[in-house]
Amino acid sequence: MTSPRSPQDTWKQMAGVAAANLIQEGMVVGLGTGSTAAYLVQALSQRIQQGLQIVGAVPSSQATYDLAASLNIPLTDLDIHPELDMYIDGADEIDPQLRLIKGAGGALLREKILASAARRFVVIADPSKKVTQLGHRFPLPVEIVPLAKTPIKLKLSKLGAQVELRHRDNIPFITDNHNYIFDCTFPQGISNPAEVDAQIHSIVGVVETGLFLNLAQQVVIGGPEGVQIFPQ
Numbered sequence: 001m002t003s004p005r006s007p008q009d010t011w012k013q014m015a016g017v018a019a020a021n022l023i024q025e026g027m028v029v030g031l032g033t034g035s036t037a038a039y040l041v042q043a044l045s046q047r048i049q050q051g052l053q054i055v056g057a058v059p060s061s062q063a064t065y066d067l068a069a070s071l072n073i074p075l076t077d078l079d080i081h082p083e084l085d086m087y088i089d090g091a092d093e094i095d096p097q098l099r100l101i102k103g104a105g106g107a108l109l110r111e112k113i114l115a116s117a118a119r120r121f122v123v124i125a126d127p128s129k130k131v132t133q134l135g136h137r138f139p140l141p142v143e144i145v146p147l148a149k150t151p152i153k154l155k156l157s158k159l160g161a162q163v164e165l166r167h168r169d170n171i172p173f174i175t176d177n178h179n180y181i182f183d184c185t186f187p188q189g190i191s192n193p194a195e196v197d198a199q200i201h202s203i204v205g206v207v208e209t210g211l212f213l214n215l216a217q218q219v220v221i222g223g224p225e226g227v228q229i230f231p232q
């Protein structure tokens, strides 16, 4: 297992390990994307080596697929298992109502598909992800069809967002689904996530937003005082 490098990494690992311990025999599990989810994948692999038998795991990105395959986790997909027993993933922001911003790693679309296919969605994080209101710390990622980028940018700006096309290595970032991502900063934060989500979804060419509303059931936070699970 990767050695933690900072307290934050240790807390992410604690959350990942605690969530892996929620996985039971015979489950179909969705695996999230990102640094916290990577600890979950490693901990699940260890449990499987120790004898846990799951039916299979569905990865939410190519990166998670590659990691899980390299650790010999049995993999499946939504065509074979359209319903997941549990989906476990990190988040960029978590508000008190368990509403989330996700997508800093660019995997928001597949993540939301898996979260919505799951009977139970468990969020794993370190304490820095807890916020009182969404949108103050992280911009909201919005995945879009590339050819529509200019009209979509205009419409997002009219909703009050400062809109940046995500780049990696000086070229536009391309998602696993061959789309672009706009990172949208709302200077006052997002006080009405459902309304903002509906407005953005009404723009033709928008594929998905990083607002995860009414999806998460439980949060596992690793921190200096141990692991806290809410609600129990």
Ligand SMILES: O=C[C@H](O)[C@H](O)[C@H](O)COP(=O)(O)O
Residues within 6 Å of the ligand: 032, 033, 034, 035, 036, 037, 089, 090, 091, 092, 102, 103, 104, 105, 106, 107, 108, 111
């Ligand atoms: O697209 C990326 C995902 O939404 C991640 O789950 C999220 O960005 C959290 O990642 P990390 O655990 O690395 O902070």
